[in-house]
Amino acid sequence: MTVYDELVARGLIAQVTDEDEIKELVNNGKAVFYIGFDPTADSLHVGHFMALCLMKRLQMAGNKPIALIGGGTAMIGDPSGRTDMRQMMTKETINHNVECFKKQMSRFIDFSDGKAMLVNNADWLLDLNYVELLREVGACFSVNNMLRAECYKQRMEKGLSFLEFNYMIMQSYDFYELYQKYGCNMQFGGNDQWSNMLGGTELIRRKLGPDADAYAMTITLLLNSEGKKMGKTQSGAVWLDPNKTSPFDFYQYWRNVADADVMKCIRMLTFLPLEEIDAMDSWEGSKLNEAKEILAFELTKLVHGEEEAQKAQEAARALFSNGGDSANMPTCEVSEEDLRDGAVDILALLVKSGLAGTRSEARRNVTQGGVTLDGEKVTDFKASYTLDDFSGEGKVLKRGKKKFIKIVTK
Structure with a gap:
């Protein structure tokens, strides 16, 4: 099976500009490709996971990845998939986030000996x-075509700022x-980036001539299975x-995916051989829990x-299985600072440990019978404990x- 055929078999490819040419490049290790990551936070998250895994797969096949960190485009903000304008960030925040991204990417991509590159578009965009x-690039873009792009259409009702309108031009540049x-x-990217990516291929052709071969996938x-983006929990994004x-929480996120999603995730995200995955397709019932363990372990290892x-x-x-090493459970430390009149109540424990966002939420959890301490159900939301109890x-x-979490004392 060729590299490209494996990408198709794993369900990774959504759209391509020229399939035959892309096959030729990818299968023969001739692709010099880039994927962009705007540093909008100080960590990559599960939403970036697919792109990082793809970069790793293609590098293993001899292709050369360029990880582009958007220190410049982050000054504008990508409107794709948004119903509102992104919060503006300072240069200092962006630079800090860039450094965090570099460190995390090294777990997936081998940057040694010229095998890959890491660049920051601030190096050319900000100057x-x-x-x-406007003269060099602006003349190459049709406003009519830009407004038809999906990333802009969904923002037109609530208003699209001129700042964000420039994002496609920046990414194309x-x-x-x-x-x-x-x-x-x-250029590779998420399916929601298609319009921006086509803008780049078209700009290259218009500036450098019809023989300038540039492709997008x-x-x-x-x-x-409900059509919602994965990588979100009630408490926010699942970070790397x-x-x-x-x-542990990262492992648990994947261990708890829906039955309908587990095989798709194994196929798209792990590096297990396709033959091994195909043999798992018929698994049902308790075997699906085994598949979830495999998924969670493989991705946490990555x-x-x-x-x-x-x-x-x-x-x-x-x-969950009454076996294994409880010493590896996540812990929450309580100390004298947490005590009120020599004790700490159950609501404070739930909030401090992160199992509940507020005391009112914690109270609902208790009164609805959803809280236990060492296997015993807590039914009184006024229940309190001393440090000796832990x-x-x-x-x-x-x-x-x-x-769950283990409550310990300092």
């Missing part, structure tokens, strides 16, 4: 002269710049930074390493079937 840009500087012949968005989403994946799996089994190995506080 552009506005009038020169990135491709033009990378094509000239580094011989970048392909979009990656299937990671959606669940262990300080924002612990390896992001956090095998040791952390093993710890997360052991911790989950300790709670001495030694601590006690496991659980909310619902799948949310």
